[in-house]
Each structure stands twice: as structure tokens, then as C-alpha cells.
Amino acid sequence: MDLSALDAQNPDHWRRAACIRTLTLDAVGAANSGHSGMPMGMADVATVLFEKHLSFDASAPDWPNRDRFILSAGHGSMLIYSLLHLTGYADMTIDQIRNFRQLGAITAGHPEYGHAKGVETTTGPLGQGIANAVGFAMAEESLRARWGRKLIDHYTYCIAGDGCLMEGISQEAIGLAGRHELSRLIVLWDNNNITIDGAVSLSDRTDQKARFAASGWDVFDCDGHDPADIDRALGEAKASPRPAMIACKTHIAIGSAAQDTAKGHGALTDPKLIADTKAAYGWKYGPFEIPGDLKAEWEAIGSRGRAAREAWEAEFALQSATRQASFTRAFAGDMPPKLSATIKALKKQISETRPKVATRKASEMALEVINPIVPETLGGSADLTGSNNTKTADLGVFSPEDRKGRHIHYGIREHGMAAAMNGMALHGGVRPYGGTFMCFTDYARGAIRLSALMGVSVQYVMTHDSIGLGEDGPTHQPVEHLAMMRATPNCLVFRPADAVETAEAWELALSQKSTPSVLALSRQGLPTVRVDHKTRNMVAQGGYVLADAEGKRQAILMATGSEVAIAMAARDLLQADGIGTRVVSMPCWELFEEQPEAYRKRVLPGGPVRVAVEAAVRFGWDRWLFGERGKREKSGFVGMHGFGGSAPAEDLYAHFGITAEAVAEKAKSLLK
């Protein structure tokens, strides 16, 4: 490809874009790993975006009203690292660029939220970024409606590649954005015709513009190497009353011997290729060298938004103290102080009235008192609103007609919902929670894992958490999903036993600032086991003695959720036979693990027998069956040993032998 024409037409632009390209070549070359082609191909688009459109201030990366820039095609991480360095983000030094992909550097292989300022979300698993972007744009709409345009009024830009658009999650995101007419969302598609295996046409012939248009987007084209054309398309996209997709025709690895090839997607590390490519760019500088004049031009771009940011701060200072405090609290992710008292009052009422309700219903009861005092919550469900009990009385429905509505009909899109919630949480100022059936954590896994990896506080309301779901059968009955989520680092899995524990779980979940929570909730009604009101949040300890042995302790029964009542009934049977039995409720293993060892040993002392009860697979329970003082004890497990079945819930519990009688028998047999 003859680059001289491009250079000649727009020499200033060309030199600025070349900074991104050469930093990419140098960093990938030094790391001997990475992805060169995408940052090289999209450098012109990104340069125009940052230079002419993106509202940001490199000296204030956390300015709440900045435009958000999301690199969904995260393998092209050197694109964003280059931009952050060039525009003057303080933490993105040239040494960080030099240490691309090395231990301890903030320049990870894929952009990681929390490492470098300016990285709005973790990307790399394809399609996540575009779905995050939908969440960012929804948060912006919600916040603009709530706080007014003077405080929140910005765009969300997203660069997505062919990989992002082939992943199914992108369709969920596209559909959601189209339905909600998210006009502040602009997706720049890196249309380079190349994937790892070769030409895109090897695996896909989709007309992407037609596909987006089918879901209510406005679509635009541009020559991704012509700055004027890029600028025009961005202007048109911003003016569009619908979400906009710009198909940017680009050449991957432009100017290199690997241009327009799958090889160009990966790491270009051959020194001669790098040298030749720089020569083709007319680049005369050393590795990692950005000449002063160019750096100054880029830093001017980095401060383009400074006046706007300062004007925003002045505007913010004019707000009432109450509004300022509320805004700041919400963006800090803090709960209002009165949450604790509100939950205590609810707990007291439950312990007194002792309702027999499903914990999904108990979750709604908690949300009914939470949502009015935490105005930043944004609830939702993946088309199971009435089953997940996520929509409280006065929440309203989010829509283009009512941006103040706080419940979102996500549609049958678990993965898109989870990723959008990640985007909302990352945007700040809102607190998303959303529901589906526990079994469909499967569908949302890719995004739930990223909640945990990024450390964002998203609440997953996962109802119908066992065979207690009944007739819908094994396709809808989780058995391995508790284990799956408990195995995930930095994720709290709550499985509350009754309405009191559910209220406590909600308080704890919302109080997390850097950890997502999964609330595993029953379909079926459960008796109140916490019949004595305690102001203390017992779930906070993860596991605790719900009922101690009368007389000499001979057995410890451990259970979670709907099986705690079964353990309590088994305790009655055992005590009636003179067998002193303790019941330990273990609603959150992760919090129990975090307690001092002495506490755990007090809760789980010598038994001499232990039985765990959970309507799920045993996998993971050996930690508690053998752990702490349990090593020398006899122990057993009452639960599932395979997939469930289709029948009324009570029939299934009997069929799979998860009953008080079976638990008591197991304890007795171990005592023999």
C-alpha cells in the first residue's frame, strides 16, 4: 500500500497517528508478544476521535461527565495505552509502554480496569466491551434524567472488531441498544476483513450494517484512513437520534508486510519488518521515541476537555449540599447510612411475623425497603421479572419515554444483561442488579467472571436455585452452579435460608464496593428459621450456629438456603432420639472463610459427626466436611449426585433423598 498519498494529504494527522503505530510496533516487538495489527489499522480513527470528538481531560481521568471510550477489541490494547501515554495520563509513562505485558506493569496484555487510568473496563474476551458500552450509555441516560444535563451529558464510544460482532453477546447488546434508542452510543467497527484464522469470510458473510439497522441503529461508513471522512462520520453519528454504528474500512497492520493478512493480527516482532514499516511511515525516530513537538500536540489533545471539566466543576459547586453529597456518595459506591437501620427494621418485622416465603420473594421484600432509600439502584430481569421478583412497586420501567424508570426489561439476554450491568457499575452513579434463573448463570458466565475480575459491585439475583424449581426440569435446575460460582475468585455467593438472611445478604451485597454478589434464591416457600431477632448481621460471618445442640453435642448439620429448614427438621428428629445436634447455617462460604480461624473452629468444632445438606453437588463441600476441627470426624453429604428431574418440587426432594429423615439417618449411621 502506498502510504505517501495519505501522508501528503494530511501530514499533521499522519504524524500523530504514526505515534500510535510506532509505539505499538515497539512495545509488541519488545514484549515479543501482543497484537500489532489492530492499533496500526485503527490509529487514524482513534486519533480523530480523541482530537476532535472525545470529551476528556487527561489530568482528571475520573471526571464523572467525561465521554467514555471503550476498546471492545481489547487485544489491540496498545491502541489505548498509546493514546493514554500520548495525551498525558500521568500513570501511563513511557516505561509502562516499554514494559508492555510484563509483570507488575499497568500495561497488561489486554486492558484491565483498575490498572491504568483511562481504561474504563476490562476487555479481551470478545464482545464484552460493546455490551459494557450499552450499559455505560444506559447509565448515562438514567443519570442525565435524574441529575440534569448540566451534571451528566456525555457520549460513549466503543471500538469493536469482527470478533466482537461474531460473538453472540453483541447481538444482545445491539438489540438492547436499539430498543432503548441509546443515541449517545457510537460504535466504531474496525472493518478490516481479517480474523485469526484468515479472512472473515471463512466464517461469516454477515452484512453488519444491515444487521445493526435491523435492530434500530443508524449506520454510517467511513474510510478509516481518511481523517476528514472519519470526522464527518463521527459528526453524523453524534447527531443521529439512535445508536450509531460507523463501519470504518481499515487495513489491519497497515503499511507493513503483513498488511491485510491474519499474520498482521498478531505480534509483528521481526526487526526488519518493524524497520521497514517505520520507514514506510516516514518515521525517523528511535524505539519508543516520540519527538517533542508531536508529544506537545498530543498533550494539547489531552487537555482539550479541561475547560469543559472546569466548567462542570463550577456547575457542580453551585448544586445544593444535599445534591452534591448524594451525587458524590453514589459515584463513590457508598450506601446511604440509613441502609443498616432499614434492614434491621425489616429483619425485626420478619422475625416477629415469621412468614413462609420463597427467598426470591424475600428478596423483593428487601428491595421494597432498599430501593426507596438507594435511589441509584437500577433493577432488571432477563424476561423473568415476575419470577425473579426484581421490580418493586415504585421503580418504574426504564424506556426512551421514561429515562427515570429504574427497572429494565433486558429481554431474553442473560449475557448481555450481565455485561451491561458491568458497564453501568463501571460508569458509576448507579447500582445495577438483575435477575434470571440460577441455572442461566451459565449463559452469563463470561460477564459475571469479569465482574469478579474487575471488582465491580453488581448484584446477580439468581432465583429458582435448585431442584426446588420443580416441573421445569433438569435444563432449568442448577446442581453445579453454586460450586461454579464459589470457585470463582472475588465473588460472594449468598444462599440465604429465609427472609431474614435474605435481607442481611442484600445489605452485605450492596455494601461491597469491589466484589460482585450472586444471590441464590429459592422458588419455593421457606419457613422463617431466624425466629429470634438479632440486630447483628449474622450472614456477615458467612456461617454461624443457628441452633445449638441440646445436651451433649453429637452431630453438626451444615446447610445453606432451602436446606437449612431441612437440617432444622432433622435436628428435631435427632434431638427427639437424644442426639444433641447443632445446625450451622452457611449462607456465604467466602465470608466464612474470611473469619478468624478461631471463629470457624468454634462454629465447626469436633462433632463427632458432620453432615452437609445442600440440593446441589457435593463438589467443594469437603472443605467444610473435613476442614477446621473436622478432619478426625466422620462425615457425610446429603444432596445431589447428578442432574435433577421434572416433577413437583416435593416429589423431587423425596426422590433424590434430600429430606429431614435422610439427614437424620445419615447422622445416625455415622454415629454407629
Added chain:
Amino acid sequence: MDLSALDAQNPDHWRRAACIRTLTLDAVGAANSGHSGMPMGMADVATVLFEKHLSFDASAPDWPNRDRFILSAGHGSMLIYSLLHLTGYADMTIDQIRNFRQLGAITAGHPEYGHAKGVETTTGPLGQGIANAVGFAMAEESLRARWGRKLIDHYTYCIAGDGCLMEGISQEAIGLAGRHELSRLIVLWDNNNITIDGAVSLSDRTDQKARFAASGWDVFDCDGHDPADIDRALGEAKASPRPAMIACKTHIAIGSAAQDTAKGHGALTDPKLIADTKAAYGWKYGPFEIPGDLKAEWEAIGSRGRAAREAWEAEFALQSATRQASFTRAFAGDMPPKLSATIKALKKQISETRPKVATRKASEMALEVINPIVPETLGGSADLTGSNNTKTADLGVFSPEDRKGRHIHYGIREHGMAAAMNGMALHGGVRPYGGTFMCFTDYARGAIRLSALMGVSVQYVMTHDSIGLGEDGPTHQPVEHLAMMRATPNCLVFRPADAVETAEAWELALSQKSTPSVLALSRQGLPTVRVDHKTRNMVAQGGYVLADAEGKRQAILMATGSEVAIAMAARDLLQADGIGTRVVSMPCWELFEEQPEAYRKRVLPGGPVRVAVEAAVRFGWDRWLFGERGKREKSGFVGMHGFGGSAPAEDLYAHFGITAEAVAEKAKSLLK
């Protein structure tokens, strides 16, 4: 809605379709649970499909060349159960219909593969069926090319609802089908405008016809209650040279008070509503009653394909004995007898040459000897062909131009790939395997779980199985995924230590007829630890003594995959200090668990100390740290305690302390 006009126009059709509708009302009413509206709404479409187009023989449900009918909208299970009963499938008695959703019945809440004949795949988790259908259609194309039109030449029909089409997996399926021009695939979209939460427009405004067309499908419309129009559309769809989607405009819960409402989606159980609806249908019969003349009409439909089936059998009988045996073997899911000898020869060669190769490369080495002798394998990768090492030398690439090609470029579509592979395996005659990075089991979870639930032998080639992936960082590094898959019932998780174990794992995986396998394979090179050739397949025992203690046994080190070499090096360190150390390789926990307890105790006797080493979270390991004779032993774990990092692999192993020195130190500290 006035049904009399419909009735008057096509009274015979109307009465036949009413059989489906009334059986649905009766079964859902009796179960007091289920989904009435969809079978009622799609009864006309299904009646015309079965009566005029679907090639099948109810008396021979396993006829290999039958058309396949897939109910992707699986909640409408009474549609297919009614059809199977009416057309005379022997196992689908009226008692089974009466026992809809009850324990032990073959009429589960959602259609379950393996329960009732005629149910080609398990559906219910939305979107799976349409993606399975793509796999069925790909299998048909492959088999038709291989065996000729006289043996394989059929259509795949799929009924999908709005939920299926909102799930992201549907886009992956649509894109794949469009690219491969699967002209024998016909999707009937139940276009009823209703989801559980209300109108589809609450969450989606997508023009589905435009969306399918954008990916290369032909699209058609029909009035889903006009049999002539349905027949016309089906005829046109069959004639189309591309995959076809027919938008069937229907009324959910037609004729009932809940017609066209979200209430109609669920269980209609009110006796008056049921009675009124039957009256509107002009139905005069008792519950579960199908008058003899109507049953006879339906059974005639059930035998429509008998002549075609018999002609096929006659044709099959004309084939050579070799072809017959090969066809029968492939459809039975049996491996050729020489597989065992082939693997043994490969193992011998590896043990002699002792290569240091990544197990993903070892997997390719195994496939290089397997694929030539197992001609039914269909390999593939989700756009990581060169990284997953799934494409062996002579496999060819499946495409419209070469249907005999046996490697599939699935594109960046892990979920769609997994579901398509399920479809292929269910079709029979082909053996699918496909690859992606282990971390992206997340994306494919929904379909992998169904492989396990259905019991189909799909091989998941999951490479880059730990922090050994290196610089791509934590977004691409599995840490909880081994636990996640091990927790899943009926799924073999193989994590081989070297090229010998990899070959053994492949032999075992392919020998499974009702269990899928996940092969967790390293990116990085691993030394051959099985240096002494054994003809016996050692992986078949799941865990075994790789190297025993010299002198008195003081420590047992347990490891899998890439950490076995680390355990062996730790053993060298410990033995040098006079500490007798056994190394147990545990490539497949599930198979080890299936061994007699006596064997497990021989492999894991008293230690007196045990250390497990795995570059993953500890979750699940307590089973082996404390289990068997380990309860009274001291034990420790060397592995991951959170997410990974972005750096060269060796730096990460050192950083996270997963080294021979750390393992030896752990053992020594426990011995103190």
C-alpha cells in the same frame, strides 16, 4: 378471535390441529404447570409440517435419513409430545401425556433427549435448539457428501420463538448457517409478539427477517393459522438454495381468554378457561380424548414416510458390507477397533523420543493418527485453529465448495460451536470436536452443560489451560474453570501431563458414547514424564502412581497437567534430601472416582503428608487432600489463590509460587 372462519375454511386441518391444542390444555391443566400458549399458537404450523413435509416414520424413530424436527422453543414441549403421541410413536402413550411433568414420565417439562423417541435434542435453555439445528444441518451436508444422496438426504426443521432469537447464541447460529449456505435448514419463527414480561417490543424492536437476510438467509412469511399459506411457505423454503427462515405470524394461546397476552405464555389451568377454549375450538370430547377417526388420520401421517424408509433400507442393503459396517459403526458411535493399537504405537514412539511439547501440540499429534482411521471426525475451532491445533494435515476445510472438508472454521463463536457440535453428535454418523481457549468454556457453558445432560460424546479441545498462557493475562487465564467443569455431572475433564497422557486421553474421550469430555491442554511445552512405555492406558484409572517414593514414603505429591513435571522436579529435590516422595498424576478425577475404593487407597495411602499442585484454584482438591487415607494426614496446596497476571509464563509461575522449590518447601514444612 373468531375461530369459526378458520374452521370453516379447513375443517379437516382444523380438527387435526385442535388435537394438539386440546392435549396441551389437558396436560398443562392436569400438571397445573407448563406452557400452554406456544403449542396452541403453533399447532397449525406443526400440523402442516408433519402432514405435508416432514419425512419421518413413527415406527422407526432412529431411521438415519429421517428429517430432523427440533423444538428450540422447548417450553412448548406439549407441542412435540402431542405430535409424537398422535402420529403413533410407541413410547408416547396417552398415559405419558396424562403424566406430563411428573416423576418418571418421559414427558418432562422441557423435551429431554433420551427420554422420548422423536425428541432429537434437549431444549428449554433458549437458543440452544436453533444452534443445534445448524449442527444437524452441517452433519447432514457432511454425510451426504461422504455417503451419497441415496443414504443421506434430508432436511432439518426448527421451531424457534422470540426468546431463541433474542439469545446471543442465535446470532452465532445464524451467521454460521448463512456462511455455510445450509439450504436444508428451515427455521420456523413463532412470531407471536409475546414474551414472559409482555410484548416483545418491551425489550426488542429487531426486524428479524432483515436480520436473517443480513447473514445470507432467505426469508419468507406466512399466516401461521392458514394451512395453505404455511404449506406454500414451506415449499418455497425447501426450494431455496440458502438456509430459510419463515416468519409464522401466530396468536399465542389462540382461542383462549389469554390469547395474545403474556399470561397465555404460561400455564392455562383455570377449568373454565379450558372449557371455554375447547368450546371455541368446537371440541366436544373429554379430557385427553382423541376420537378414533382423528387418531387414525394422525397415524396415517405418522406412517407417511414408511415407504421412503423402506426404500432407504433396501438401498442400504445394496451397499457393500464394508460400507454398511462403517456406516453402522459411525451411527452407533463406536470407534474402529484399530484405534487402540494406533494409540499404543503413538505412545510407544513418544515414550522413546520423549519430546518436550505443549499438550495442545500433543493433541494434534494424537489427532494426526486418529483422523485418518476415524473418518467421521469433524474438527473445528472458534477462530483459534493454529492455537488449538485442531486441524490435522489432510482434514480439509468444510465449506459450500467442499462438503467433504472435515475442519470447520466456526468463527469467534464458542457457544454456537458447542451447540452445533451437540447437534452433530445427536445427528449421528459424525464425531465432532472443537477448540477454543479453556477460559472460554465460560462462553460455551450453556451448551457444554447440555452435552453432559444429554449424554452426547462431544470433545472440547480447551487449550491455554492456565497462567501458562502468559502475556494475554487474566482475562484469558482460567483459574476456576477446571473446578467448574469437574463440578458438572457426566463430564470427563482430562488434564494430561504430557504427550503420552494426551494420547491416552483422546482414546478415552472418543470411546465415550454418552459422556462429553473437556481436554484441558497447555500452551507451553512440557517434558515427557511417561518415559517408560506402557501398553495399558494409565489415564483410564483417572489417577495413578507416576513415580513412587524411593525409601520410606514420607510425602505424596498430587498434580495434573503442566504441574506434574513440577511435582516430579519437587520429588527430585525431596528425594535428594532423603525424603521418600510419591508423585500421583491425576489427569481425570471423574475416572479416578469411579475406581474401586481399594485402588484409590493404594494410590493415596497414608503420606504422612500430601501436597496438591495445580495452577488453578484449590476448590475441589480437598476431596483428594483429605479423602481416602488422607484424613489424618497433613496436607497443603500449591496453586492459584485468585486471578492470574499478564507476563511471560515462567515469570507468572515464579510470581504465584508454583515451582518445584515451593512444592518441596510445602512438603517439608508439613513434615516438621
